[in-house]
Amino acid sequence: MSAKILIADDERHIAEGLQMLLADDGFEVDVATDGQAAWELVEQGGYALVLADLRMPEVDGLELFSRMREAGVVSEIIIITGKGSVDTAKEAMREGAYDYLEKPLKIDRLKELIPKAVEKFEVREANRQLEERLKGLTRFGDLIGQSDEMREIYTMVEAAAPTNASILIVGESGTGKELVARAIHDKSNRKKGPFIAINCAAFPREILENELFGHEKGAFTGALNEKPGCFELADTGTLFLDEVAEMEPDIQVKLLRALEERSFRRLGGKKEIQVDIRVVSATNKNVQKAVGKGELREDLYHRLAVIPLFLPPLRDRRGDVRLLAESFLRRFAEENAKDVECFTPAALEFINEYRWPGNVRELKNAIERALILARGNEISLSDLRAHELITSEDREIRIPVGTTLEQADRTLILKTFSFVNGDHQKAASLLGMDEDKLRTELTAFLSAEATAPG
Ligand SMILES: Nc1ncnc2c1ncn2[C@@H]1O[C@H](COP(=O)(O)OP(=O)(O)OP(=O)(O)O)[C@@H](O)[C@H]1O
Ligand SMILES: [Mg+2]
The missing domain is CATH 3.40.50.2300 (Response regulator)
Structure with missing residues (x-):
């Protein structure tokens, strides 16, 4: 026109x-x-x-x-x-x-x-x-949310997706980082190409290198066949590097080089392989801190975070909680062929008030479990609280006035640790502290407790 x-x-x-x-x-x-x-x-x-x-x-x-x-x-x-x-x-x-x-x-x-x-x-x-269009949106790709924060994410994804710029998504565990990464891929002109995700924290160094870059036949004992790595598999598509702040320093160097050159060699290989990829990565760490402490190379950080995207925790976008809860309810009711249609007022109040430290993932799991337990066509507060999932006794600590900060810290750390059944990583992420630091603190507390008189 x-x-x-x-x-x-x-x-x-x-x-x-x-x-x-x-x-x-x-x-x-x-x-x-x-x-x-x-x-x-x-x-x-x-x-x-x-x-x-x-x-x-x-x-x-x-x-x-x-x-x-x-x-x-x-x-x-x-x-x-x-x-x-x-x-x-x-x-x-x-x-x-x-x-x-x-x-x-x-x-x-x-x-x-x-x-x-x-x-x-x-x-x-x-x-x-x-x-205008995004203002009225309550969902975007597979993402659900109508808060200003989520709409801002939609706008940024919409604008950044068609470019080739590297995007680093930062947010607590369960906030939807992987969904955002997929939305970026789906809104890009690489959408017909592959979306390859790799969790950088899931492998020891040697294996991670092999996963990323692949190997030639005979590269090491047991390498009977050649194997392409994620970089090759993602050619013409998107490579999603999850938990990217968890890599050993020498892998970071290799990754940086591969990202800069968009080319690399397989393990045991001589040939430079060129690839056409878009890189999206994610972390639940405080990246500034990780860079400050030298855990994440600064040059790698800048390469990954050409466009940084911060995904706020669910407790900071209250406007999404009910919408999410209701969409999960509808979805799981359909999947389980159950005639559950709504929440009781008490259940709804709980959903709105609770802090959701495990973010959308926790909400989603809570609703799925509650739905399975629900009798009749409503989800009640006790359905939600089932499976020790959310008993306020277990999740709350009373700290009387007169407690020192040090004692309060210690109580919170121990309580959180026992709440996640001794999972260091989960506890560290809930507490928002470094995992190594948590281990040191716990050891100190526990040995102090063992030697304390009485
Ligand atoms: N906005 C959202 N709308 C619908 N579902 C969501 C949303 N955010 C997260 N989820 C769901 O919550 C779960 C956790 O999301 P996802 O795996 O993307 O989180 P994450 O940030 O990558 O977490 P982690 O750091 O633990 O890997 C998934 O099942 C996802 O489908
Ligand atoms: Mg994830």
């Missing part, structure tokens, strides 16, 4: 001359020979650009412009002016007019200015439409 332009000039020969000229350039052009007629057309919207003569009887160019602004008409405007009133035109520019043209009109300047003004309108309009 060609852009629409309105020419408002009481000198008919000028208006019609312009009309012919711009129509030749493929624009759709209307003409109004007085300000009032122009206003009636402009008010209906749809013009990318209005060329308005400063001097017209009754409604002049400036008046037209100010009416447009008042009414929220978003067309760009260029003021046409005679020699004597350039200052007024410049004033209008300060108020937001795109530019001005001086009579007699110069074709070169027209041809330069008009397409730019139209383009500005179109870019602005496209952005506005995108924002």
Whole structure:
């Protein structure tokens, strides 16, 4: 569809001359020979650009412009002016007019200015439409959420997905990092290519290297066949590096090189293999800290986080909790062919008030379990609390006034540790502390307890 332009000039020969000229350039052009007629057309919207003569009887160019602004008409405007009133035109520019043209009109300047003004309108309009569309969204790909925070994520994913920029997603465990990574892939023009995910924390060093880069036949004892790694498998698609802040330093160096060159060698291989990949990575660590402590190389961090995306914990986007709970309820009811339709008020209150330290994953699991237990067509508070999942006695600590910070720390750490059944990694992530530090602290507490008198 060609852009629409309105020419408002009481000198008919000028208006019609312009009309012919711009129509030749493929624009759709209307003409109004007085300000009032122009206003009636402009008010209906749809013009990318209005060329308005400063001097017209009754409604002049400036008046037209100010009416447009008042009414929220978003067309760009260029003021046409005679020699004597350039200052007024410049004033209008300060108020937001795109530019001005001086009579007699110069074709070169027209041809330069008009397409730019139209383009500005179109870019602005496209952005506005995108924002409008995302504003009403309650889901995006497989992601559910209507909070401002999630809508911001949708907007950023929409904007970043088509580029090749590396994206680092940072967020607590269970916040949906992998879903976001998949949404990025699905919204990119690599969507027909593979999406290959690898968890960098899941393998010891040698195996991780093998997983990432593959090997040639005979590269090591037991390498009976050649094997391509994730880098090769992800060619033309997206490589998702999960828990990327958990790699040994020398693997980080190799990874950095492979990312910079978009090429690498298999283990035991001589040939450089070129790949066309987009890298998305994720971590639940505080990356700044990890870089500060030298656990994550700074150069690698910058390479991975060309676009950083922060996924807030569920407790900081309360507006999503109920929506998520209800969608999970519908989904699991259908999957389990159960006639459960809603939550009791008490269950709902709990869902809204609880902190959800395990984020969306915890909410999802809680609903699935509750649904299986539910009798009748409602999920009750006791269904939700089943399986020791969420008993407030177990999850809360009373710390009386008079407790030192050190004692309070210790109680919280021990309680959390026992709550996750001694899983160091989970406990560290719930507590938001480093796993090694947690181990040291726990050892200290436990040995102090063993030697404490009484
Ligand atoms: N916004 C969301 N809408 C729907 N489901 C979600 C959303 N966020 C997370 N989930 C679901 O919660 C679970 C955890 O999500 P995901 O695996 O993406 O989290 P994560 O951030 O990668 O966690 P971890 O750091 O533990 O790997 C998944 O089952 C996912 O489908
Ligand atoms: Mg994950």
